[in-house]
Amino acid sequence: MKTQNGAIVFTAAMIFVPLVASAGGGYEQARIYSRSPNSLHVEGFVDKDKKVKDFNIVNNKIDGKTYGKKIKGKSTNQCFRDAPLEQPKTERFGHVNSPETPDGYNQVIAWLSITNDGTGNGSVEVRSMEIWGKDQNGNIFLVSDDLFCKKDDCQASNLVWGSMLQDKAYWSNPAAWALRCANGDTNLETCGNNPVNPLIFDLQWNRPAHGLFAIPTVIFPTSQYPDQVFHPWLAVWDDEPDSRRSNAEPGVQYAVRVIAKVNGSGRLQAGLDYWAPPGTTPYCKPLDQYSDHCEGAVSNWQCESDGWVTIIAGAPGIVRP
Known part of the structure; x- marks a missing residue:
């Protein structure tokens, strides 16, 4: 056992626990803090039903109850402990809600959430983002890789499409993620034929001037x-x-x-959403409501990486190597 940034890094075999540590949850994804030499506080334990639980472990008792089952060989996930605290707990770990198109939805889109852990130096460099499909016959195919604008007249201001959450404190407020027009109007239908890319800051475009296999990347200065x-x-x-x-x-x-490089205090999470035809709001089970979009999958957060890494959001066996 050792401490790191005020949190304990440990193997779950060191304590008795009541729940099975499932993939994408359990102690692998929890934030675990030392309260005293004999006590731990566990935050964000995700059980097999994807319910998020917080509890205290004192002298091998969980909230005052003794359990006799051990889980061995599991350890906490440092990057999950460093996931943005403003984000809802259920979204901080990788999981799949809908591996295939839900009823009533007919579009699919891939997205990234990129931010910084505190005020330390950091950035995220993205080389590619792709959507892959797998049909009922087992055929795997590329759906889209259009992260960058590929038209000849593209400028730095419309390099990628997206939005900007201006304050992480409003992470749970859907309206805070809304797109904006050049005149400040929130109704995109009034933007005209050339709606502005709301990523209006200067992104760093890393495209080598020479090289037969030069690969463009975009750097997010988190x-x-x-x-x-x-x-x-x-x-x-x-x-x-x-x-x-x-x-x-x-x-x-x-x-x-997604293929990316995470530097310093930068943080990256990928996801997949389904969208419904305009004017319709089918029932989205993960949201437990009728909505024009429905979350299909999210990845675990990616912290600082040693070079390029691959992040997957979705069920295994769909992406072609």
């Missing part, structure tokens, strides 16, 4: 915006697309793959 969240997503960059989202077919499973 430490310059420690209180905000960059929220880019894949878009259809046709001149006049019917929709800026890719089509989602019934019975097809989808997953997102």
Whole structure:
């Protein structure tokens, strides 16, 4: 056992616990803090039913009750403990709500949440983001990789499409994530034929001038915006697309793959949403409400990486190597 940033890094075999540590949850994803030499506080324990629980362990008793079952070989996930505290607990760990298109939805989109842990130096460099599909015959195919604008007249201001959460304190407020027009209007229908990209800050475009296999990347300077969240997503960059989202077919499973490099205090999470036809609001089970969009999957948070890493959001076996 050792302490790190006020939290205890330990193996779960050191204590008696009442719940099975499931994949994408359990002690692997919890924040665990030392309260005294004989007590721990566990925050964000996710059980097999995806219920989030907080509890105290004192002298091997959980909230005053003694349990006799051990879980061995599990350890806490440092990056989960460093996930933004403003984010709802149920969204801090990787999970899959809908591996295939839910009833009533016909579009799919991949997104990123990129932020900074505190005020330390950090950045996130993204090389690619892709949506992959797997049909009922087991065929795997690329759906979209349009993170960057691919038209000849693209400028730095419309490099990627997305929005910006201006204050992480409002993470749970959907209205705080809304797009904005150039004139400040919140109704995108009044923006005209050229709605502005709401990522209006200067993104760093890292495209080598020479090299046969030069790969463009975009760098998100997270430490310059420690209180905000960059929220880019894949878009259809046709001149006049019917929709800026890719089509989602019934019975097809989808997953997102992101290749990125996380530096310093930067943090990255990927996700997948389904969207309904305009003017419709089917029932979205994960949200427990009728909505025009429905969360399909999210990844675990990615902390500082040693070079390029791959982040997956979605069920395994969908993305082609």
